[in-house]
Amino acid sequence: MEFDWWQLTPRRELFSVPDSLAALDSRGMAFSIEERQAMGIHGLLPPRVKTQEEQVQLCKLSIDRYEDPLNKYIYLMGLLDRNEHLFYRFVGENVAEMMPIVYTPTVGLACQKYGLVYRRPRGLFITINDKGYVYDILKNWPETDVRAIVVTDGERILGLGDLGACGMGIPVGKLALYTALAGIKPHQCLPITIDVGTNNQGMLDDPLYIGLRQRRVRGPQYDELIQEFMEAVVKRYGQNCLVQFEDFGNANAFRLLEKYRGKYCTFNDDIQGTAAVAVAGLLASLRVTNKQLSDNVIVFQGAGEASLGIAELCVMAMKAEGTSEEDARGRIFMVDSKGLIVKNRPEGGLNEHKEKFAKDCTPIRTLAEVVEVVKPSVLIGAAAIGGAFTPSILRAMGDNNQRPVVFALSNPTSKAECTAEEAYVNTDERAIFASGSPFPDYRTKDGRVLRPGQGNNAYIFPGLALGILCAGLVDVSEDFMLLAAEALADIVSQENLDQGSLYPPLEDIQECSVKIAKKIVEHAYATGKASVQPPPLDTEAFIRSQMYDVRYGRALPPVYDWPHDTPKVNVL
Numbered sequence: 001m002e003f004d005w006w007q008l009t010p011r012r013e014l015f016s017v018p019d020s021l022a023a024l025d026s027r028g029m030a031f032s033i034e035e036r037q038a039m040g041i042h043g044l045l046p047p048r049v050k051t052q053e054e055q056v057q058l059c060k061l062s063i064d065r066y067e068d069p070l071n072k073y074i075y076l077m078g079l080l081d082r083n084e085h086l087f088y089r090f091v092g093e094n095v096a097e098m099m100p101i102v103y104t105p106t107v108g109l110a111c112q113k114y115g116l117v118y119r120r121p122r123g124l125f126i127t128i129n130d131k132g133y134v135y136d137i138l139k140n141w142p143e144t145d146v147r148a149i150v151v152t153d154g155e156r157i158l159g160l161g162d163l164g165a166c167g168m169g170i171p172v173g174k175l176a177l178y179t180a181l182a183g184i185k186p187h188q189c190l191p192i193t194i195d196v197g198t199n200n201q202g203m204l205d206d207p208l209y210i211g212l213r214q215r216r217v218r219g220p221q222y223d224e225l226i227q228e229f230m231e232a233v234v235k236r237y238g239q240n241c242l243v244q245f246e247d248f249g250n251a252n253a254f255r256l257l258e259k260y261r262g263k264y265c266t267f268n269d270d271i272q273g274t275a276a277v278a279v280a281g282l283l284a285s286l287r288v289t290n291k292q293l294s295d296n297v298i299v300f301q302g303a304g305e306a307s308l309g310i311a312e313l314c315v316m317a318m319k320a321e322g323t324s325e326e327d328a329r330g331r332i333f334m335v336d337s338k339g340l341i342v343k344n345r346p347e348g349g350l351n352e353h354k355e356k357f358a359k360d361c362t363p364i365r366t367l368a369e370v371v372e373v374v375k376p377s378v379l380i381g382a383a384a385i386g387g388a389f390t391p392s393i394l395r396a397m398g399d400n401n402q403r404p405v406v407f408a409l410s411n412p413t414s415k416a417e418c419t420a421e422e423a424y425v426n427t428d429e430r431a432i433f434a435s436g437s438p439f440p441d442y443r444t445k446d447g448r449v450l451r452p453g454q455g456n457n458a459y460i461f462p463g464l465a466l467g468i469l470c471a472g473l474v475d476v477s478e479d480f481m482l483l484a485a486e487a488l489a490d491i492v493s494q495e496n497l498d499q500g501s502l503y504p505p506l507e508d509i510q511e512c513s514v515k516i517a518k519k520i521v522e523h524a525y526a527t528g529k530a531s532v533q534p535p536p537l538d539t540e541a542f543i544r545s546q547m548y549d550v551r552y553g554r555a556l557p558p559v560y561d562w563p564h565d566t567p568k569v570n571v572l
């Protein structure tokens with residue numbers, strides 16, 4: 001005899017009508033008939049029951065209907081608002097296609113138009129006017145079990161400059177990758193924008209601008225707000241809550257990293273995460289060039305967060321090869337907006353970070369001249385000057401090296417120093433190329449397909465964060481960054497290298513995150529820095545057990561979270 005679904009008592013008392021309508025979104029037509037009955041939502045959905053796989057196919061059809069990437073972004077964010085499981089499954093199964101939308105380059109466009117694309121609340125805004133009340137604002141966030149925060153003050157959004165409160169797209173996008181690429185549970189992630197104003201006149205004049213209409217507050221007021229924020233995070237979520245600093249302006253990024261590292265569970269993604277992904281690419285390139293890192297001469301276009309972070313980690317990696325610090329620094333040349341960084345620069349103005357790489361020679365003004373004089377084997381761009389690697393610079397790299405290494409790391413695509421095609425065409429297809437934003441495959445004259453890898457910190461921060469959370473690591477010291485770089489480089493296969501990529505394919509990025517996390521956790525225990533006790537018997541199994549399951553769970557009976565009033569420490 002067939003079961004009569006109507007015999008189940010609808011549990012209407014648990015859901016008001018708006019509740020049930022909102023609940024519908026969480027899995028839509030995937031609710032079984034039994035679930036629909038029990039939840040009192042029978043009839044509110046079309047009769048057919050769909051599998052999540054079928055829903056994923058519908059997502060693909062839906063997003064493909066949009067030509068404009070910003071519309072694809074709006075579609076994806078809408079999906080995230082409605083149905084988290086489906087969003088993460090869809091993005092996770094289509095990483096190569098969806099990352100350019102959730103992340104660079106489209107997220108840059110979304111930030112520039114955030115007032116236009118903003119639909120529903122996502123993340124917390126803390127303004128300079130909230131000084132004294134930051135903890136109260138954190139208390140307004142409905143989730144109590146937050147383990148990871150990505151915070152920006154919007155001053156240097158990708159290479160697009162100061163976008164003020166519209167920078168919120170970046171923490172939202174980065175944390176979407178925390179879950180999509182490393183399985184960190186979405187409810188444990190909190191995007192935050194600290195709004196102290198913006199110096200971007202275009203934003204201030206824009207009727208759609210969503211932030212405070214004032215110029216940036218700097219000095220003690222700013223520092224006090226950030227300090228209050230850090231303390232409030234610990235008070236609300238515990239000392240193991242990770243705070244990833246993202247897209248702060250140069251001066252604040254370095255200052256705040258120095259101030260908070262070792263005292264709070266924090267890292268700066270633009271300085272440290274970028275360093276790890278670039279060094280991973282360089283380590284992988286050594287298998288093509290048959291060199292040691294210390295055999296290379298590296299020129300950086302840009303001497304900011306990304307470049308200095310990479311340069312310092314290169315020094316660490318060269319020292320690990322047995323090279324002295326002096327020799328290592330001697331192999332690294334940095335070019336900023338005023339030219340090659342040299343001692344006794346007439347204009348002065350070298351900060352302590354740049355000073356360490358200053359060369360004892362006469363000033364050289366342009367990158368082209370530096371390349372001509374220094375003859376680098378590696379050229380790395382992170383100055384947000386689109387097209388800075390001109391065809392003649394690339395040709396010089398090709399003339400001076402059998403396999404020149406060229407990294408165009410600036411984001412978004414419009415700021416890339418050169419395209420993959422330009423790098424290949426101007427070096428007789430000998431360049432070993434990577435870029436911050438994705439470039440399409442390139443077909444060589446003899447018909448091979450080169451798949452340029454994406455040298456983007458997205459290969460690092462999700463796995464790094466997963467490892468930090470699983471180990472309960474608070475002091476994210478530089479050895480963890482080198483370890484993450486080595487772990488990522490180790491994953492690169494000969495096939496990847498043969499296809500011109502220094503990174504594993506984006507399709508494998510979730511597995512990369514687990515491998516990076518494993519190394520982080522093992523090192524945290526080996527160095528006595530892990531606070532989760534006892535140590536797991538099987539590290540990888542433990543990590544996997546903590547990860548978010550994109551499949552729908554059972555909808556019956558309704559599950560209510562235990563009300564955590566106090567932060568839970570060390571338990572994922």
Ligand SMILES: NC(=O)C1=CN([C@@H]2O[C@H](COP(=O)(O)OP(=O)(O)OC[C@H]3O[C@@H](n4cnc5c(N)ncnc54)[C@H](O)[C@@H]3O)[C@@H](O)[C@H]2O)C=CC1
Pocket residue numbers: 156157158159160249250269270271274277301302303304305306307335336337338339381382383384385409410411412415435436437455456457458
């Ligand atoms: N691929 C990746 O994972 C990452 C890429 N980036 C990208 O790197 C770029 C720079 O970011 P940050 O280093 O954080 O910025 P930053 O503001 O700290 O540094 C920019 C540097 O570029 C230099 N610069 C400006 N104009 C120049 C010119 N005409 N010639 C030479 N140098 C010049 C500045 O003097 C400064 O040293 C951005 O486009 C950002 O999106 C940043 C972090 C990660």
Ligand SMILES: CC(=O)C(=O)O
Pocket residue numbers: 104157158159247269270410411436456457458
């Ligand atoms: C990728 C990244 O963090 C940036 O471009 O700022």
Ligand SMILES: [Mg+2]
Pocket residue numbers: 158246247269270
């Ligand atoms: Mg960044």
